[in-house]
Amino acid sequence: MLEISHVSMAYANGKIKAVDDLSLTLKAGEIFGFLGANGAGKTTTIKMVTGILPIKSGSISICGHDITKDPIGAKQNFGFVPDSPIIFDKYTGREYVDFLGDIYGVSMDDRKRISADLLKRFSLEEAFDKRISGYSHGMKQKIAIIGALIHSPSLWILDEPMMGLDPPSAFALKELMKEHKAQGKTVFFSTHVLDVAEKICDRVAIISKGKLVLCGDMDELKRAQGDESLEEIFMSVAGGSDE
Amino acid sequence: MSNYLSVLKAMFKNKLRFSEGKSKRSVIGFLCLIGASYALVMAILLSVVVEFGRMFNNPQTQIEIPTMNVSFYFFILLTAAGIVLFFGIISLITTLYLSKDTDFYSVLPIKQSKVFAAKLSFVYISETVIVAAIVLPIMIAFGAVIKAWAWYYVISLLMLAIIPAMPLVLAAIVAIPVMFIASKVKHRSAVALAFYTLLFGGFFGAYLYFVFASTDSSVSPEEIEKAMSGALGIMYAFYPYTALSMSVFGVSSYGLGVGASTAVNLLIFIGSSAALLVILMLAAKFMYTQSVKANNQTNNATAKKGEFKSSSAIKALMKREYISSFRTVQVAYQCYAVMILPIIISVAFSIVFGNMIKDINSVGVGFDTRFFTMCIMCALMAMIATTGNAASTTFSREGKAISSLKILPVDIRGILKSKLLAWMAIGVPVSAIAVVIVNVMNFDLQLTLLSVFSLIPLSAVFIVFGALWDLSAPKLKWTDPSQAIKHNGHVTIGQLICIGSGMAVMTVMFILFFNDVPMNIILPVCWTLIYAILVIFGVVDILLYRRVDEYYKRIEI
Numbered sequence: 001m002l003e004i005s006h007v008s009m010a011y012a013n014g015k016i017k018a019v020d021d022l023s024l025t026l027k028a029g030e031i032f033g034f035l036g037a038n039g040a041g042k043t044t045t046i047k048m049v050t051g052i053l054p055i056k057s058g059s060i061s062i063c064g065h066d067i068t069k070d071p072i073g074a075k076q077n078f079g080f081v082p083d084s085p086i087i088f089d090k091y092t093g094r095e096y097v098d099f100l101g102d103i104y105g106v107s108m109d110d111r112k113r114i115s116a117d118l119l120k121r122f123s124l125e126e127a128f129d130k131r132i133s134g135y136s137h138g139m140k141q142k143i144a145i146i147g148a149l150i151h152s153p154s155l156w157i158l159d160e161p162m163m164g165l166d167p168p169s170a171f172a173l174k175e176l177m178k179e180h181k182a183q184g185k186t187v188f189f190s191t192h193v194l195d196v197a198e199k200i201c202d203r204v205a206i207i208s209k210g211k212l213v214l215c216g217d218m219d220e221l222k223r224a225q226g227d228e229s230l231e232e233i234f235m236s237v238a239g240g241s242d243e
Numbered sequence: 244m245s246n247y248l249s250v251l252k253a254m255f256k257n258k259l260r261f262s263e264g265k266s267k268r269s270v271i272g273f274l275c276l277i278g279a280s281y282a283l284v285m286a287i288l289l290s291v292v293v294e295f296g297r298m299f300n301n302p303q304t305q306i307e308i309p310t311m312n313v314s315f316y317f318f319i320l321l322t323a324a325g326i327v328l329f330f331g332i333i334s335l336i337t338t339l340y341l342s343k344d345t346d347f348y349s350v351l352p353i354k355q356s357k358v359f360a361a362k363l364s365f366v367y368i369s370e371t372v373i374v375a376a377i378v379l380p381i382m383i384a385f386g387a388v389i390k391a392w393a394w395y396y397v398i399s400l401l402m403l404a405i406i407p408a409m410p411l412v413l414a415a416i417v418a419i420p421v422m423f424i425a426s427k428v429k430h431r432s433a434v435a436l437a438f439y440t441l442l443f444g445g446f447f448g449a450y451l452y453f454v455f456a457s458t459d460s461s462v463s464p465e466e467i468e469k470a471m472s473g474a475l476g477i478m479y480a481f482y483p484y485t486a487l488s489m490s491v492f493g494v495s496s497y498g499l500g501v502g503a504s505t506a507v508n509l510l511i512f513i514g515s516s517a518a519l520l521v522i523l524m525l526a527a528k529f530m531y532t533q534s535v536k537a538n539n540q541t542n543n544a545t546a547k548k549g550e551f552k553s554s555s556a557i558k559a560l561m562k563r564e565y566i567s568s569f570r571t572v573q574v575a576y577q578c579y580a581v582m583i584l585p586i587i588i589s590v591a592f593s594i595v596f597g598n599m600i601k602d603i604n605s606v607g608v609g610f611d612t613r614f615f616t617m618c619i620m621c622a623l624m625a626m627i628a629t630t631g632n633a634a635s636t637t638f639s640r641e642g643k644a645i646s647s648l649k650i651l652p653v654d655i656r657g658i659l660k661s662k663l664l665a666w667m668a669i670g671v672p673v674s675a676i677a678v679v680i681v682n683v684m685n686f687d688l689q690l691t692l693l694s695v696f697s698l699i700p701l702s703a704v705f706i707v708f709g710a711l712w713d714l715s716a717p718k719l720k721w722t723d724p725s726q727a728i729k730h731n732g733h734v735t736i737g738q739l740i741c742i743g744s745g746m747a748v749m750t751v752m753f754i755l756f757f758n759d760v761p762m763n764i765i766l767p768v769c770w771t772l773i774y775a776i777l778v779i780f781g782v783v784d785i786l787l788y789r790r791v792d793e794y795y796k797r798i799e800i
Contacts, residue, residue, distance in 0.1 A: 050650045054796045075652035088563060088644060090570035094549045101551065102559030103651050111551050129549045131570075 001155055001186040002026035002049065007058035009044050009210075018044040020210040021058070026188055028154070031181050033201035034190040037238055041210040042190040043083060046159050049188075050080050063154050076104065079148030083159040083190075085140040089133040093124065093143045096132060097150055104151035111150060118146040121172040137164035145173065156180055158189035162196060174200055198230040208238040246353040250361035254338075258369075269732065276735045281376070283742070288377070289384045292319075296388030312389055313488045319385065320484040323378040324410040327370045331407070331414035333576075334366045336421065339530040359531045363524065370407040379403060391491075398491045398509070408516040408523065409483060415526035483519075486511040556653055560661030561668075567640070568633060574640065577728045578633035582670065585626045585677035592619040593684035611762040616685040617752055617769060620694055623677055624773065625745025627702050628738040630670030632728075635709030635737050637662045638717035638798075639727040645719060645798060655795035659710065666706050674702035689766070697773045704780040709737050711787035714794045744776045 002024070009019040019041045026032050036042045047053040049060055051071050059066055065073035088096055094115075101111040119125045122142040127135060132143060141164050148156065156177070162170050177187045177200060191197050197204055198218065205215040214221065214237050218230070225233045295315055339362055348358045382399045385391075421438050479485070490508035493501045554562065568578045596615040641648060648658060678698050682691040713733050721727050728734060748769050755765045 047646075052646045052649045053799060072652045072654055075650060080650050082646070088567060088647070090567045091563075092549065094551065095566065098551050098553075099559050099563055102554050103556045103653060105556070108551055108553050111553075115551075129547060 001028045001063060002188060003059075003061045004045070004049065005059050005061075007045070007048060007055060007060060009041075009048060009053065009056055017210045019048070019207075022207065022210070022212055023058075024205055024212070024215065026155075026186050028186055029181055029184045030202040031177055031187040031200050032189070033197035033204040034188065034207070035192075035194070035197060035204055035234060035238070036190070036207040038192075040207045040238065042207065043159055044210075045207070046080075046157060046190060050078070050157060051075060076151075077153060078155040078157050079151065079153035081141070081144045081148045081156075081158040081161050083163065085137075085144040089135075089140075090131065092131055093128040093135075093146075096143060097147055100147045100150050106151050110152075114150055114152070115146060118149060118176075121176070122146070122169050138166055138169060141165055142169060145176075149176070154185050156185065156187045156189075158187070160191060161189055162191060162193050170196075194229075194231045194234055204230070206234060206238050213237045245357075247357045247361050247364075250348065250353065250358055251364055254361060254365045258365075273732055273735070276732065276739060280735070280739065285377075285380055288381055292381050292385050293388050296385050313485075313492050313494055315385065316382075316491060317481075317484055317488040319378060319381055320406060320488065321481060322381075323374045323406050324413075324481065324484070326373060326377060327407045327410035328414050328417075330373060331366070331370055331411045332418050332421075334369060335411070335414055335418045335527065335530065338362050338366050339527055340418070340534045342534060359528060362531065363527045366527075367407060367411065370411060371404050374406055375403055378406070392493075394493065395491045398487075402487055402512065405513065405516040408519045409481065412519045412523045412526065415523055415530070419526060419530065483512045483515040486515075557657060557661045557664070560653065560658060561665040564637065564662055564665040571724050574724050574728065577636075577725070577734075579669070581629040581632055582673045584629045585623055585674060586680065588622050588626050589619065589677040589680040589684075592622055593681055597684060612685065613687055613690060613762050613766065614752075614756060616681065616687060616690050617766065618749065619681050619685065620690070620698065620773075621745045621749035621752070621769075623674075623681065623745075624698060624701065624748065625742040626677075627674055627698065627705055627745075628741035630673050630702050631666070631705045631709040631737060632734055634662065634666040634670070634706040635713050635733040636718075636728045636731055637666065637710050638713045639719060639721075639731055639733070640724055641717070642719050642721055642724065642727060645717070649798075655714075655791050659714070659791060662710055663707055666710070667703055670706050671699060671702050675699050693766075693770050693773075697770065697777055701773070701777050701780065704777060704784055705737070705741065707784045708780055708787070709733060711784060711791065711794075712737070714791060715787065717798065719798070748772050748776075 003026075004022055004024040007019055007022045008017065010017045022041070022045060024032075034042055034045070044053065048055050049062070049067065051067050051074065055068055059068065060074075061067065062074040063077040065071075065077065067074045088099070091099065097111065097115050100106075101108075106114075115128075119128055122145070124139065124142050124146070127139055132140060135143065141161070145158075145161070148158075161173060165173060174196065177189075180187050181202070201218060203215070203217050204221070206213050214233070216224070221230075221233060222228065225236070228236070339359075342362070348355075379399075383396070386395050386399070486508040489496055490505045490512065493505050494508075495501050496504040497507060499507065567574075569575050596619060600612050600615060638645065651658075675695075678694050682694060718727055718731050718733075751772060752765055752769050755768065756762075
């Protein structure tokens with residue numbers, strides 16, 4: 001589903017390595033948690049996966065499409081929810097979803113069906129025809145989630161998705177992730193909320209200073225680390241800030 | 244430092260500072276461009292003033308000099324009022340009503356009255372600076388030409404700060420209903436845009452007509468005197484300016500001597516300006532209070548239920564381009580309202596030159612009218628840049644949202660295509676309308692064919708040039724979308740290139756014409772030049788287009 005192979009990214013003329021020889025493989029039908037302290041390289045990795053940042057070395061492929069060689073094919077297969085929902089705030093929620101529907105070639109029936117379901121789950125029906133500029137951070141996050149799922153992507157990428165969500169919406173999001181997985185699709189998300197990752201992820205990867213320090217099945221990891229909680233595991237391998 | 248001064252200082256810093264990360268070179272380059280544009284405008288204005296001054300003081304013209312000097316000085320003040328009125332309305336609305344910092348200041352431990360006072364001072368000082376920059380050199384030049392006394396300069400300088408009072412009151416009076424209408428309707432920017440366009444078009448058109456009609460060399464001094472006396476109505480309407488004009492020239496009035504009437508006139512000007520300032524403060528206070536009130540109200544109104552509308556990816560991106568530019572008032576103004584300029588130029592110049600040709604032909608001079616038509620074409624060519632303003636900032640206006648574009652399954656060529664189509668769909672028809680107007684009003688088959696097949700494509704290649712150039716180095720770091728346009732070299736340089744091209748062709752034409760080269764030779768030379776410019780733009784477009792992938796890839800947020 002998602003193949004990250006020996007990817008590196010450096011800033012300041014190579015002096016600062018944001019991502020260092022990172023390799024990951026995500027299978028179909030799993031929820032994958034991407035963990036790391038602030039500045040560990042999570043967002044940079046996600047930006048490379050989504051094509052926002054060009055890849056300087058290594059390769060990334062999504063559903064068999066290389067993000068550098070076939071960016072359009074790769075982008076057709078994922079939906080992305082950024083950490084700070086920088087979406088088109090002059091649009092109404094409906095116009096935004098409609099725009100993405102046009103871009104991904106989603107049929108009118110699917111647009112109506114998918115958006116109606118998601119709006120109900122996130123209690124966003126009333127705000128849907130209002131301008132996004134008037135939305136709260138949480139509401140922006142919700143409309144970004146709806147937009148990312150409007151084309152039913154095989155891979156759903158989320159960067160810190162729980163930020164700003166109220167408890168019912170956070171619950172709805174976790175349920176959506178599980179449903180996505182149940183459909184044989186993949187969820188790849190970064191988070192600082194280790195409890196959430198522990199509860200819903202099938203596998204997690206922990207990066208520190210751009211390097212992958214741990215990756216595996218939740219149960220495997222716990223067994224290997226002496227049945228510790230994810231928080232304890234995290235603190236032992238990547239404790240402290242990477243900033 | 245008092246809170247009032249701190250807020251005022253913050254506002255000026257915010258307005259004048261360049262974006263972080265701008266190199267010293269680019270700042271200097273930008274300032275040079277601004278300086279060059281200013282020098283160009285001033286050169287035109289000063290030449291008009293000098294011509295008038297000479298005409299008034301030419302003993303052969305037999306004009307009553309003091310009357311003409313007072314009238315002309317009054318018209319300089321009126322020009323200042325027009326400038327302040329035009330910029331003042333926009334400034335008052337954006338600073339006091341549509342300001343984005345209202346929330347920010349309301350949480351600070353500063354009295355609202357002090358914030359208001361700082362904001363009003365900001366508007367007033369900004370307008371005074373604009374007046375000083377444009378009107379003061381004109382006043383000095385006029386004074387020098389007519390050999391005015393020292394008194395003229397002293398009073399002109401001292402009264403400069405009071406001149407904006409009257410137009411700013413008018414601006415507030417106009418801005419209040421606009422603000423009310425805008426607050427009541429769904430599409431605020433549409434109201435503001437329509438208003439700005441009318442204001443801009445009306446002001447610019449009237450000004451052009453006035454300047455060119457009154458600089459018409461075929462008009463006799465008697466006719467000018469008649470026209471000036473016909474303008475007495477305006478002089479009564481703006482009596483404080485008339486009073487100031489009379490006082491700088493020491494004109495006797497009200498049956499008093501020179502000294503007494505000068506003092507009375509000065510008192511009238513200062514007194515009425517003080518009264519107007521009080522009115523301005525009340526009006527501005529009202530606008531600011533409304534803004535604070537509107538900010539404190541939560542928008543709980545239920546929105547009308549919309550419908551999904553399907554379209555292709557390119558059309559969806561085009562729609563997005565229009566929506567995002569149209570729904571921010573300042574951006575909409577910069578993108579759309581300025582496009583009216585080529586049309587105004589074509590109408591105003593055609594009328595003015597048409598009258599001129601009529602006058603010349605009436606005395607039996609066999610003047611080749613194609614000369615004037617070519618002048619209009621060159622002016623139009625210079626103004627075609629305005630149709631590309633929106634395209635030259637199309638990537639800069641994306642700001643951080645450019646990352647949202649990058650994750651879409653549409654490549655840069657598709658995105659570029661949508662942006663170009665969006666702006667060509669408006670810019671090219673605008674140029675076409677302007678060209679058609681000129682040709683209808685000054686028909687000549689050869690010129691019609693040449694202009695249709697050169698100026699309209701020129702507008703298209705210029706739009707492409709603007710968008711590609713912006714893509715090569717977009718200004719993405721901003722907090723307010725209007726900052727993507729302000730201080731954006733792509734707009735200024737683009738405009739200067741167009742103005743320069745138009746002026747270059749016009750200069751060649753003038754040189755040839757005044758060296759008695761027949762129009763049958765001048766026209767092919769000029770059109771060859773225009774086509775050469777078109778080809779150069781086309782080649783540059785192709786070269787830039789070849790590198791779009793590289794440009795897009797290197798954009799990082």
